[in-house]
Amino acid sequence: MILPSGAQAPDFTLPDQYGAPVSLAALTARAPVALVFFPLAFSGICRGELCELRDHLPLFRDAKVELVGVSVDSKFALRAWGEQEGFDFPLLADFWPHGEVARAYGAFREDAGTASRASFVIERDGRIRASFASAPGEARPLAAYREAIAGL
Secondary structure (H helix, E strand, O other): OOOOOOOEOOOOEEEEOOOOEEEHHHHHHHOOEEEEEOOOOOOHHHHHHHHHHHHOHHHHHHOOOEEEEEEOOOHHHHHHHHHHHOOOOOEEEOOOOOOHHHHHOOOEEOOOOEEOOEEEEEOOOOEEEEEEEOOOOOOOOHHHHHHHHHOO
């Protein structure tokens, strides 16, 4: 069960695709955050979802929301994938301890060893404004992000 709206978002620090440490506290100090957990880089549904977010980046930027992807992939895989797909937003490696941050958000699939498709819009005060997820094999709709961001 993913963390619900109103819950305090667990803070974390993870390396981005370039190896730089990124903390939730530092991100929310600047702006609200759309935290997007996804199972694996280079996989079909994840590619479709993140490319759709990339193609609609103004939705986030116009609302002054920082878009951040998180998976259990290594920073090396995330960098290669991010460069291949032209992702202009941070991709964070929840690689080791394996899936620790996804677990803290209730977004880890023990059976698969990956993050689930779960998204959280987090206010600057660290509270979760909206959270939503999709079933394995199903993409999250862009409309869910629009609705969550509109509520800020």
